[in-house]
Amino acid sequence: MAANERDSGDSWDGHRSLEPLGIIDIGSNSVRLVVYEGAIRAAAPIFNEKVLCGLGRAVATTGRLGNESTARALASLERFHAITRTLGVKNVRALATAAVREAVDGPNFIERAERAAGVKIEVLSGDKEASLAASGIRMGFSDPSGIAGDLGGGSLELIDIDGEALNERATLPLGGLRLLDVSGDKLEKAYAIAGDELRKLSWLGKGKGRRFYAVGGTWRALAKLHMEARDYPLRVMQGYSIPTADAISFCEMVRRSKKLGQLPGMSEIARARREVLPYGALVLERTLEVVQPSEVVLSVFGIREGLLYELLPKHEKARDPLLSFCYDYARMRSRSVDHAVELCSWTDALFSNGDTEETSDERRLRHAACLLSDIGWRSHPDYRGEQSLNLVAHAGLAGIDHPGRIFLALSVYYRHAGGAPDAPDRFSERLRNAVTKRVVRRARITGAAIRVAHMLSIGMPGVIDECPLSLGNKKLTLTLPPAHAALDGERLRRRFAALAELVGREAEVRKP
Secondary structure (H helix, E strand, O other), X not given: OXXXXXXXXXXXXXXXXXXXXXXXXXXXXXXXXXXXXXXXXXXXXXXXXXXXXXXXXXXXXXXOOOHHHXXXXXXXXXXXXXXXXXXXXXXXXXXXXXXXXXXXXXXXHHHHHXXXXXXXXXEOOHHHHHHXXXXXXXXXXXOOEEEEEEEOOOXXXXXXXXXXXXXXXXXXXXXXXXXXXXXXXXXXXHHHHHHHHHOOOHHHHHHOOOEEEEEOHHHHHHHHHHHHHXXXXXXXXXXXXXXXXXXXXHHHHHHHXXXXXXXXXXXXXXXXXXXXXXXXXXXXHHHHHHHOOOEEEEEXXXXXXXXXXXXXXXXXXXXXXXXXXXXXXXXHHOOOHHHHHHHHHHHHXXXXXXXXXXXXXXXXXXXXXXXXXXXXXXXXXXXXXXXXXXXXXXXXXXXXXXXXXXXXXXXXXXXXXXXXXXXOOOOOHHHHOOOXXXXXXXXXXXXXHHHHHHHHHOOOOOOHHHOOEEEOOOEEEXXXXXXXXXXXXXXXXXXXXXXXXXXXXXXXXXXX
16 A cells, blocks of 8 residues: 555644745736645645736737736736745746747746746746646646647647657647637637648647547636536546547537527636637647547646646655545544555455456555545534535545546545445435446445444554454455454444445454
């Protein structure tokens, strides 16, 4: 179990020793500051603020940054400087992308921006921007393979990524604001421009049948609309996937819509984002037609997280992003992270053979569920299941897809609410309907096993590792050694019998 790499502890104080890191991203459409808790594999943002300034609105046709956009950006950078001082952030990095890179007055803007932000600003080349986008994908996904596309206001960066290997890459002038500018706000003209540019890259054909990782605020806004249209039970963007044919069809609908403002969910999209939404849709549509991936997978991890990833020491890069998050979260929120780690190996016996045997990825997800199983212990007993489900379902997890996220949420819910097939289930119904029966069954078994473990150990370490489970062809056996025999009781036996029923076995409590 790789999750026990960190020192134990049970509060936020364990992370106070981390040195916070601030990253300012001066994009063609938005200017953003994110302050991370430190250079670790599953770093959480302490602060995150974005201002839509539109620096790249007219760069393509005038060659210059707009005066109004420049003023908004400089005012935002002054505020960001004050925020980093207030938070005591000593390490601040700043990046600028396509609009500043290409504008004739870009150097003058950088000089003023560095005074406003109080930090040196790196103007990224298109190649470096693509590399950072790929590193962001590596930060957010386990062993990614496919084409990553990062759509900004001024450009589209594309890169072929295969694990740690970065292959072909390119920067295309297909940002939403740029297309709006050069096309004279004519979608059909922009549609043709996008197709012409993408067909120049013959290597995009290597993405056929692989994933397409979509990065950028405009594409995330599209995904929000897609979620709304299908009444999806989660509103978490990271790892949200759309089959390619469905994504192309949806993008075409958005591009052709005459009443864009009336689409479900549009009211939740920032007004400054809405005008470029059809352009983002047509770029994604045309890209998918050329690449022909298996699916589109949304990523909230982009160049900022890519920079963070490149700053990590080698041992942090090697950590599993999901288990890293879950372990750190358990350390801060659970009664005992050591007990959570014990649960991982204690429940292994339930999934070792027959109809409960699991894949390596399912095992990894179960271990993550064990680590998160006690984070809701401070809630009122009547609401622990519901609150834990919502907390896990919408947590800032990386290295996991949405079916896996739902498995974690259901497992922790059943840990509190009970895992029997006839247990009250109204809070989890929509999530259950979004995954397969196998996922639900595994979540019920995992939750029921954790209920047994907590009845036996009272959430404290050093007990369940001496009370092993054994899954036979006909019986599920719990062995209680003399040192723990007194922990036997009616409630423990009831919970154990419910677990045995879920795995289709007869319950046996053995006392040698």
